[in-house]
Amino acid sequence: MTERYDVVVVGAGPCGSRAALEAAERGCDVLVLEKGAEIGVPKQCAEGISHQGLEDAGIEPRDEWISQEIESFTIFAPNGEELHVIPPDGGYVLERKLFDKWLAAEAAKAGAEIRVNSPVIDVVKEEGRVKGVVVDTPSGPEVVEAEVVIAADGIESRVARAAGLAEPLDPDDMCTCAQYEMVGVDLEDEHSLYFFVDLEWFPGGYFWIFPKSGGRANVGLGIRGTESDPGRAKEILDRAIEEHPVISELVGEAKVLELNVGGVPVSGPIERTYDDGIMVVGDAARQVNPLTGGGLHSGMVCARIAGEVAAEAVEEGDASASVLKRYEKEWRKELKRYDFLKEVCETLRKMDNEALNRLAEALDDETLMAIVSGKGRKKALMRLAKELKSDPSSVSKFGSLLIKYVMKTGW
Amino acid sequence: MGMTVDETRCLGCAACAAICPEDALTLVRGTPEFSEDCTECSWCAKVCPVGAIKREG
Numbered sequence: 001m002t003e004r005y006d007v008v009v010v011g012a013g014p015c016g017s018r019a020a021l022e023a024a025e026r027g028c029d030v031l032v033l034e035k036g037a038e039i040g041v042p043k044q045c046a047e048g049i050s051h052q053g054l055e056d057a058g059i060e061p062r063d064e065w066i067s068q069e070i071e072s073f074t075i076f077a078p079n080g081e082e083l084h085v086i087p088p089d090g091g092y093v094l095e096r097k098l099f100d101k102w103l104a105a106e107a108a109k110a111g112a113e114i115r116v117n118s119p120v121i122d123v124v125k126e127e128g129r130v131k132g133v134v135v136d137t138p139s140g141p142e143v144v145e146a147e148v149v150i151a152a153d154g155i156e157s158r159v160a161r162a163a164g165l166a167e168p169l170d171p172d173d174m175c176t177c178a179q180y181e182m183v184g185v186d187l188e189d190e191h192s193l194y195f196f197v198d199l200e201w202f203p204g205g206y207f208w209i210f211p212k213s214g215g216r217a218n219v220g221l222g223i224r225g226t227e228s229d230p231g232r233a234k235e236i237l238d239r240a241i242e243e244h245p246v247i248s249e250l251v252g253e254a255k256v257l258e259l260n261v262g263g264v265p266v267s268g269p270i271e272r273t274y275d276d277g278i279m280v281v282g283d284a285a286r287q288v289n290p291l292t293g294g295g296l297h298s299g300m301v302c303a304r305i306a307g308e309v310a311a312e313a314v315e316e317g318d319a320s321a322s323v324l325k326r327y328e329k330e331w332r333k334e335l336k337r338y339d340f341l342k343e344v345c346e347t348l349r350k351m352d353n354e355a356l357n358r359l360a361e362a363l364d365d366e367t368l369m370a371i372v373s374g375k376g377r378k379k380a381l382m383r384l385a386k387e388l389k390s391d392p393s394s395v396s397k398f399g400s401l402l403i404k405y406v407m408k409t410g411w
Numbered sequence: 412m413g414m415t416v417d418e419t420r421c422l423g424c425a426a427c428a429a430i431c432p433e434d435a436l437t438l439v440r441g442t443p444e445f446s447e448d449c450t451e452c453s454w455c456a457k458v459c460p461v462g463a464i465k466r467e468g
Contacts, residue, residue, distance in 0.1 A: 168433075178461070225430055231463075262460070263426030
């Protein structure tokens with residue numbers, strides 16, 4: 001007999017588990033299908049999230065999966081100029097292996113079934129409506145039926161593609177990333193996230209050092225797919241650790257514990273994340289901050305909403321697109337600033353190192369403080385924008401963009 | 412001829428499958444497999460962070 005659940009979630013990453021937890025808590029019969037043999041590995045993440053991010057995702061922080069408290073950002077311009085930013089809200093570097101497992105366990109405690117080693121290879125459609133999924137099992141393909149399928153299967157978006165909701169990513173809309181988890185990292189401030197921007201070293205991306213407990217850190221970079229060559233992400237990682245004037249000082253003597261690789265979608269979300277019987281969440285829906293490449297905060301917020309809407313659909317006995325579109329309406333409100341961030345990102349990557357240095361120079365402490373605190377932000381942004389706009393370097397384009405947005409949004 | 416995967420290097424991250432313009436590449440149990448739609452455009456090889464994919468011939 002064919003198995004049947006109210007909600008089938010594909011993928012037990014943080015978004016899949018968050019959606020499963022929400023739907024199970026609201027009384028649905030939930031099954032989570034994870035392709036891997038173990039939840040939480042391999043890590044494909046720099047593991048940072050703000051306090052606000054966890055709160056928005058509806059998750060109480062717990063010592064068992066917090067690796068490091070974060071209080072500031074340290075950003076290095078190409079010329080080595082250092083910006084220190086203390087946002088009003090701090091954050092954490094997580095231990096994703098423990099966090100992912102904990103979150104899946106929470107979903108299980110709320111009643112969700114979890115199956116590992118269970119890749120989903122297709123969706124089942126009837127008269128255009130998604131009715132379930134096909135799982136690859138040792139005894140062959142098996143169908144599991146569902147009122148609602150939640151696709152949280154990561155960057156490949158296999159399930160969303162099968163449902164006709166996603167196309168392949170443009171290589172220019174993906175960052176290809178390589179990261180080591182290292183030990184013996186010598187940071188001046190182990191409560192700061194370090195960022196290095198340099199369009200020659202890290203084209204279309206950046207390099208990061210995110211400190212963890214016990215002298216460990218995630219040390220990695222992303223570059224655009226269009227700027228990549230076979231193996232280039234890892235090559236630049238190795239070379240930066242050896243030769244980059246600042247990075248080599250900080251991690252040149254550190255030792256490698258892990259190599260993590262992966263792609264990050266920076267296109268902004270797919271056009272439509274729902275259809276009859278299906279919702280798409282997280283990396284699969286490209287719900288990723290297009291400037292930072294961060295997807296934990298945005299993905300889990302969207303997943304929580306998907307879990308909520310799935311439960312409503314089950315309750316109402318109607319999982320048609322007309323009900324599930326509530327999900328899209330809600331998450332678009334949450335991520336509405338992403339259009340702007342994408343434009344910021346595209347403007348920055350078309351500049352050159354000289355312009356980035358100029359930007360870093362213009363961002364004095366007073367201006368930075370006003371921007372991050374919100375106190376006097378509009379005035380500070382306008383002053384900055386006007387200064388940049390009249391600059392002879394390509395940073396003037398960034399000035400124009402800022403003026404446009406400050407006028408439009410009234411910041 | 413064709414694309415080949417060095418399975419000892421491949422870490423199964425799926426960056427290749429995410430961008431394949433022909434949708435001709437699927438990860439099967441963690442390893443990329445190519446369908447007959449593959450045009451050998453080599454974008455998969457280009458974006459691979461560890462250089463595990465090569466075009467032969």
